[in-house]
Amino acid sequence: MLAYLIKRLLLMIPTLLGVLLLTFVVIQFVPGGPVEQYLMEAKAAGAAGLRGSAGAGGAGAEGGSIYQGQRGVDPQRLAQIKALYGFDQPAPVRFVHMLGRFARFDLGQSFFHHQAVWALIQQKLPVSISLGLWTFFLSYFISIPLGIAKALRAGSRFDAASTMVVLLGVAIPGFVMGVLLLVFFAGQLQWFPLRGLTSSNFADLSIWGKVKDYLWHITLPVSASVVGSFAFTTLLTKNSFLEEIHKQYVLTARAKGLSEGRIAWHHIMRNAMIPIVVGFPAAFVGAFFADALLIETLFSLDGLGLLSYESVIRRDYPVVMGSLFLFTLIGLVMNLISDLCYVWVDPRVRLH
Numbered sequence: 001m002l003a004y005l006i007k008r009l010l011l012m013i014p015t016l017l018g019v020l021l022l023t024f025v026v027i028q029f030v031p032g033g034p035v036e037q038y039l040m041e042a043k044a045a046g047a048a049g050l051r052g053s054a055g056a057g058g059a060g061a062e063g064g065s066i067y068q069g070q071r072g073v074d075p076q077r078l079a080q081i082k083a084l085y086g087f088d089q090p091a092p093v094r095f096v097h098m099l100g101r102f103a104r105f106d107l108g109q110s111f112f113h114h115q116a117v118w119a120l121i122q123q124k125l126p127v128s129i130s131l132g133l134w135t136f137f138l139s140y141f142i143s144i145p146l147g148i149a150k151a152l153r154a155g156s157r158f159d160a161a162s163t164m165v166v167l168l169g170v171a172i173p174g175f176v177m178g179v180l181l182l183v184f185f186a187g188q189l190q191w192f193p194l195r196g197l198t199s200s201n202f203a204d205l206s207i208w209g210k211v212k213d214y215l216w217h218i219t220l221p222v223s224a225s226v227v228g229s230f231a232f233t234t235l236l237t238k239n240s241f242l243e244e245i246h247k248q249y250v251l252t253a254r255a256k257g258l259s260e261g262r263i264a265w266h267h268i269m270r271n272a273m274i275p276i277v278v279g280f281p282a283a284f285v286g287a288f289f290a291d292a293l294l295i296e297t298l299f300s301l302d303g304l305g306l307l308s309y310e311s312v313i314r315r316d317y318p319v320v321m322g323s324l325f326l327f328t329l330i331g332l333v334m335n336l337i338s339d340l341c342y343v344w345v346d347p348r349v350r351l352h
Contacts, residue, residue, distance in 0.1 A: 005336075008336050008339070009336075015328075016332065017099075020095075020099070020325060023321065024091075027321075028091055032315060033315050034085050034316070034317070035085060098321060102325050107121075107321075107325065107326070110311075110319050111317070111318060112314055113319075117318055118322075120307060120319060121304065121307075121322075121326065124303050125304060127296070127302055127303030127304075131225060131295065134218060134222040134225075135222055135225040135229060138222065139226050139229040139230040140233060142226070142234075143230045143231075144234075144237050146166075146234050147234045147238040148241055149162075150163070151237070151238045151242050166234050168231075169227045170231045174225055174227055174295060175295065175298055178220070178221070178224035178294070178295055178299065179298065181223060181224055182194065182299075192216060192217075193217055194299075195299055196301070197301055197302070198210075198214060221296075225295050236275060236276065236279075237276060240272040243272070244271050244272045247271075250268060253267055278338055293305040297309045307319065307323070
């Protein structure tokens with residue numbers, strides 16, 4: 001076990017480096033970096049100033065500031081901007097420097113937020129945790145009992161009707177369900193708010209009022225997030241139970257005269273729940289990040305998903321690379337924990 005653990009930990013290093021290197025290379029070929037965006041903003045400001053001056057009768061149209069904005073940025077100023085963003089160095093040097101910072105768990109400084117990436121992630125994390133916890137617990141509290149009931153009533157009308165609902169959940173992505181919920185419940189019926197996690201007067205509400213306001217805002221995002229994960233876990237639970245029901249030890253338990261309830265909950269449950277329990281760590285973390293980008297962007301929730309989306313759009317590379325490094329590292333650790341859980345829940349498993 002110790003040798004396996006060391007091997008997996010060592011394999012994380014090239015995997016993490018490969019992910020970072022691939023993303024870094026792609027970034028080098030993406031047009032419209034932070035320097036280019038700064039130049040575009042300068043030109044747009046110069047054009048706006050020129051139009052404003054022309055509208056005022058042409059006074060100052062030959063002014064230095066407006067004319068400079070139209071000409072572009074001074075080469076010396078451009079060199080300063082590149083040095084500010086670190087683009088005055090070759091790409092390999094910047095990549096090595098980035099790895100050095102990441103080795104010290106220093107994720108760098110955001111170009112546009114002007115603060116540490118760690119601080120940004122800590123600010124946005126509560127929103128993602130709130131959405132992820134609700135998604136995780138509701139998914140498992142609904143899907144596990146439903147999957148067991150479907151397995152015990154396989155072939156019945158209940159099984160057929162619930163299968164249609166589950167397959168519908170599998171077929172409809174979470175963000176599509178979010179759009180439908182927004183259009184119907186927030187747009188037409190106006191039962192729920194369109195965006196945000198709390199109201200503008202949240203601080204002035206009573207404790208009970210804050211709870212109601214929070215639940216009022218979180219209902220639609222959680223409903224959209226739960227759909228996909230609940231459907232997958234339900235089918236996994238049902239298939240695990242059906243596989244165990246037809247095994248020899250179940251027939252032996254029935255031959256001994258044990259009740260179906262005791263067989264299901266004391267014998268089948270232990271073996272059928274192994275895939276579910278093993279998947280808890282990955283599912284727990286995945287609930288925070290899997291659909292966070294689309295759901296948080298759709299519902300304007302100020303969490304990690306929305307931060308990642310805005311960072312990609314604005315080419316805030318330190319936030320993009322820093323969050324990618326953190327999320328990839330967490331994913332690799334959760335995969336290792338999931339594998340170790342196999343040994344914990346099933347002593348017959350040996351890792352080599």
